[in-house]
Amino acid sequence: MNDTPALRVQGLKAGYDGFPVLDGVDLEVNKGEIRVVLGGSGCGKSTLLKNAAGLERPWEGTVELLGQKLDWSEGRPADDVFGKIGVLFQGGALLSSLTVAENVALPLRIRHPEIPGGVLRELVRLKLGQVRLEGAEEKFPGELSGGMRKRAGLARALAADPELLFCDEPSAGLDPVTSRGLDDLLLELRKTLDITMVVVTHELDSIRALADRVTFLSGGKVVFDGTLAEAESAGPQEVRDFLARRPDERYGETAAMAFHFEQ
Amino acid sequence: MSDGPLSLPETLSPDFTARATRTAQATLGAGDLELDCARLRRLDSLALAFLSHLQAEADRRGRSLTLRGLKPELREALRGIRTPGSGVSERSREPSLAERAGEAALSAGREILSLGLMLSEALFHSTLGLHRPKTLLRGTTAMQMIRLGSSAMPIVLLLSILIGFTLALQSGLQLQKYGAALFLADGIGVSMVTEIGPVMTAVILAGRSGSAITAEIAAMTVQEEVAALRSLAINPLHFLALPRFWAMSITQPLLTAASCLAGIATGMLVGMLFFKLSAASFLGELRQSLPFTYVWQAAVKSLTFSWIIVFIAVTKGLGVRGGADAVGRVVTACVVHCIFAIILADAVFSFLFYL
Numbered sequence: 001m002n003d004t005p006a007l008r009v010q011g012l013k014a015g016y017d018g019f020p021v022l023d024g025v026d027l028e029v030n031k032g033e034i035r036v037v038l039g040g041s042g043c044g045k046s047t048l049l050k051n052a053a054g055l056e057r058p059w060e061g062t063v064e065l066l067g068q069k070l071d072w073s074e075g076r077p078a079d080d081v082f083g084k085i086g087v088l089f090q091g092g093a094l095l096s097s098l099t100v101a102e103n104v105a106l107p108l109r110i111r112h113p114e115i116p117g118g119v120l121r122e123l124v125r126l127k128l129g130q131v132r133l134e135g136a137e138e139k140f141p142g143e144l145s146g147g148m149r150k151r152a153g154l155a156r157a158l159a160a161d162p163e164l165l166f167c168d169e170p171s172a173g174l175d176p177v178t179s180r181g182l183d184d185l186l187l188e189l190r191k192t193l194d195i196t197m198v199v200v201t202h203e204l205d206s207i208r209a210l211a212d213r214v215t216f217l218s219g220g221k222v223v224f225d226g227t228l229a230e231a232e233s234a235g236p237q238e239v240r241d242f243l244a245r246r247p248d249e250r251y252g253e254t255a256a257m258a259f260h261f262e263q
Numbered sequence: 264m265s266d267g268p269l270s271l272p273e274t275l276s277p278d279f280t281a282r283a284t285r286t287a288q289a290t291l292g293a294g295d296l297e298l299d300c301a302r303l304r305r306l307d308s309l310a311l312a313f314l315s316h317l318q319a320e321a322d323r324r325g326r327s328l329t330l331r332g333l334k335p336e337l338r339e340a341l342r343g344i345r346t347p348g349s350g351v352s353e354r355s356r357e358p359s360l361a362e363r364a365g366e367a368a369l370s371a372g373r374e375i376l377s378l379g380l381m382l383s384e385a386l387f388h389s390t391l392g393l394h395r396p397k398t399l400l401r402g403t404t405a406m407q408m409i410r411l412g413s414s415a416m417p418i419v420l421l422l423s424i425l426i427g428f429t430l431a432l433q434s435g436l437q438l439q440k441y442g443a444a445l446f447l448a449d450g451i452g453v454s455m456v457t458e459i460g461p462v463m464t465a466v467i468l469a470g471r472s473g474s475a476i477t478a479e480i481a482a483m484t485v486q487e488e489v490a491a492l493r494s495l496a497i498n499p500l501h502f503l504a505l506p507r508f509w510a511m512s513i514t515q516p517l518l519t520a521a522s523c524l525a526g527i528a529t530g531m532l533v534g535m536l537f538f539k540l541s542a543a544s545f546l547g548e549l550r551q552s553l554p555f556t557y558v559w560q561a562a563v564k565s566l567t568f569s570w571i572i573v574f575i576a577v578t579k580g581l582g583v584r585g586g587a588d589a590v591g592r593v594v595t596a597c598v599v600h601c602i603f604a605i606i607l608a609d610a611v612f613s614f615l616f617y618l
Contacts, residue, residue, distance in 0.1 A: 016584070055490045075380065082496035093491035095483070107495040110502075156495070166494075259318055259341050262331050 004067040006031045006164045006196035007052060012061035014044075014051045021047045023220035024061070031163075034190060034197045034210050039217035040242065045200040046090075046168055048217065052198065053087050053166045066163055083111065086157030086195075088167040092149035094141040094156070101137035104128065104156045111160070127155040130192075131185060147178040151185070158189070165189075167199040171206045183209040204243065216242070268297035268331055273304040280313050287317050291326050301332030306340045314341060378578050382570075384500055403506040411472040411507065412514020416521065418471070419464055423522040426459060427451065427529030435538045444538040448545045449552035451530030456557050457617075460523035462609055465568035468515060469601035473576040476507055477597040480580025481590040489581065504577045508570070515569035516562050523561065560616050564609070571604045 009027040013020065021044040029035045037045050050056040052063055054070045054077040063070045066084050070077040094103045104124045108115055115123075128134055131151040141149055150170060157165060170186065171179035183206050190197060199210055207214065207228065214231055216224040216239045224231055224239045231239050269286055272279060290296045296317065303310070314330070321328040333341070358366065434450045480503055483489050492499045527549065534540035579597040583589050 050490070053494060055493050076493070079496040079498070082494055085494065087491065087494035089487045089491055089494075091486060093487040095488050095491075096486075107497065110495070110497050153491075156491075160495075259314070259338075260327060260329050261333055261338055262329050 004031075005029055005064075006033070006066055007035075007198060008062075008064040009048075009052055010062050012048070012051055012063065013059045014047055014056065014061075015059060016047075020059075021220055022051070022058075022217075025217070025220070025222055027052070027215055027222065027225075029196060029198055031196050032190075032194060033212045034186070034199060036207050036211035036214045037198065037200045037217060038202055038207055038214055038242070040202065043217040044220050045202070045217055049087075049166050049168050049198065049200045053085060054081055055087070083160060084163050086160070086162035086165045088150065088154050088157050088165065088170055090169045090172055091146075092141065092153035094149060094152055096141050098140075099137065100128070100133070100139050100141070100144070100152045100155075103141070103152060104159050106156065107160050123159070124155075127159055128152075130158065130189065131155045147174050147182065150174070150182060154182075154185070154189075158193070158195075161193070162195065164196045164198070167197060167201075169201055169203075170199060171201060171203045176205070179203065179206065180209070186210060204245065207243075268299040270299040270301075271303045271310075273302050274307065275303075275310045275313055277309065280309055284313065284316070288320060291317070291321055291324050291328075295327045295329070296321060297329045297331055299332060300330050300334075300337070303333065303337065306337050311341070374578065374582070378574055382574055404509045407506045407510035408514050411468070411475065411510050412518060415468060415471050415514075415518060419467055419518050419522050420525045422463060422467065423455075423460070423525035424529045426463065427455065427526030428533055430454065430459075430526070431530035431533035432537065435533060439538060444534065444540060445544060445548050447530060447534050447538065447540065448548035451527055452549045452553045453557065455523045455526040455530070456553060456561050458609075459526060461519050461561050461564040461568060462605065464515065464519045464522045464565065465572065465605045466602055468511070468518070468569070469572050469605060470598050472511065473572040473601045474594050474598050476573065476576035477580045478590060478594050480577060481583040481593050484581060484583050485586055485590060499581065500577075503581075504573065507577065508573050511569040511573050512566060515572075516565045519561060519565035560612070564612050567608055567612075568605050571608060572601050575601050575604060 005028045007027065007029040009025060012022050012025040012027075015021040025044075025048060027035075027037075027048070037048060039045055047056070051058045052065075054063065054065065057072050057076075065081055068081055070081060094100070095106070098106065101121070101124045104127050105120050108120060108123065124137065125134070128136065131154050133148060133151045133155060136144065136148060136152065141152070144152060154170075167186065170182050174182065186197060186199070187210065189195060197210075199206070201207060201210075211228050213226060214224070214228050215222055216231065216235070218238055224235045226235070228243075232243050235243075269283060269290070271283070275283075287296055287298075298314075298317075306314075318328050330341075431447055431451050435444055435447045438444050438446050438450070480489070483503070489499045489503075492502055531540075531542060531545045534545050535542060576597050579593040579600070583593045
């Protein structure tokens with residue numbers, strides 16, 4: 001295995017409209033690994049993914065994707081960085097005005113207009129086959145179920161053979177069977193295509209199915225980084241509570257009001 | 264209300280609560296507060312919120328609140344009230360006027376900067392950067408020309424005909440008094456070509472096409488479709504703005520020309536029907552009063568207005584944050600800003616062209 005990590009994040013600070021979400025996050029993901037980033041709602045998982053994938057500009061810190069440091073000096077990272085990564089968005093993020101086939105073919109049509117139409121159609125057919133979505137080529141995103149939209153989004157993310165795939169809540173909003181199917185699909189793709197994956201999720205079943213290592217975020221910081229077994233046995237209490245589905249005592253912490261009574 | 268402890272009824276009505284809150288707050292402003300709760304029979308949500316609010320108010324002011332004669336079972340209920348502790352995020356402090364003004368200035372600065380960057384980038388890629396690899400799908404510009412431009416033709420023509428009719432009739436009646444009905448051609452021709460045609464078409468397109476561009480791009484932004492484009496190494500500005508930029512740049516001057524022709528033709532018909540003018544005399548007068556300079560000035564104006572609409576609409580769409588309500592807000596903002604910018608630009612053009 002090459003020593004250069006697929007993803008290296010150092011001192012990442014990020015947020016929205018002046019409100020900080022991530023406060024100095026460090027993360028290193030090795031090639032070929034499936035890293036699950038987990039944590040409670042609002043802890044900054046999706047913000048970390050968007051900053052790590054170069055979709056949002058961090059306030060501070062650096063991100064290296066496949067050995068290439070993201071440079072924001074021209075307003076956005078260079079396009080060639082994006083050519084090596086894929087992103088599966090929470091809702092699929094398919095362009096609603098294009099058919100599934102057009103969506104999957106889009107990155108190649110734009111970046112390599114010289115590819116003949118017949119070859120492109122075959123490539124789309126192969127990608128849709130990989131995500132088990134044969135026959136949906138001519139459908140529009142509005143005609144697909146949530147699970148199908150995610151698989152179509154996955155096919156599009158895989159169209160340019162990325163080395164690193166980011167998945168934002170892949171099983172969110174899916175029934176347990178469809179969710180399991182998607183997890184199996186991601187495992188199969190890792191095996192067949194040798195892709196490094198960074199998966200953001202808080203679904204415990206997905207975490208157990210997918211994770212080689214887990215990174216737990218809380219309060220905008222990494223509070224644990226290691227294997228799932230380590231997290232469950234020797235992780236901080238907060239992490240063990242999360243994995244055991246015990247309610248976090250901090251949420252809903254209240255104080256009684258002191259009323260003064262007299263007869 | 265009388266002096267002494269504020270007396271609570273058996274159950275608190277919204278009306279009583281409103282009055283009692285004002286009285287209690289005034290009392291807390293001056294000193295401690297006592298409430299006579301002997302008659303209070305039930306602690307419903309409103310009563311709990313009322314007492315809780317007064318207790319918090321008393322704590323904040325360093326006063327004491329004493330509840331007299333409260334039934335034991337109600338005391339237990341009241342002891343059960345809990346307020347969010349340190350683990351729950353506290354409501355953030357309201358920003359001061361200076362902070363709000365500073366934030367608004369920063370926001371306006373960011374918007375102007377992003378508009379400037381987009382303008383320069385779009386102009387570069389439409390001119391010097393044409394040789395670079397394009398991120399456009401075949402046919403999108405033509406499709407946008409149909410959606411944003413051609414389909415606006417009926418409404419532009421209809422309004423131009425109506426305005427041409429009204430303008431011709433009103434001015435014709437006045438001119439007729441002085442035996443100068445022929446000058447109707449001058450009035451209609453000059454006003455339609457220099458002002459009404461370009462400005463009215465731009466305002467219609469701002470409301471129709473500008474809002475459509477913003478709504479579409481804003482919806483794509485909130486549904487992460489724009490982020491998906493970035494992740495696919497597709498520049499969203501090229502992919503989304505350039506087809507619309509070209510489509511509006513081509514169709515808006517054509518629509519303006521159609522608007523001017525429709526208004527002038529209607530004016531001529533009004534002149535022929537109501538003021539006994541012949542077509543030949545109307546057209547002859549029109550030719551004399553309408554130099555070619557006015558025509559190209561109208562073309563420059565309409566082209567500029569089209570760019571204003573596209574840039575504001577795309578910037579608003581790409582800059583949206585939030586959900587469906589945010590989409591509605593940016594669409595409204597887009598139309599208002601477009602119309603304002605069009606009228607401002609028109610004033611600048613008037614200064615440059617006619618002074």
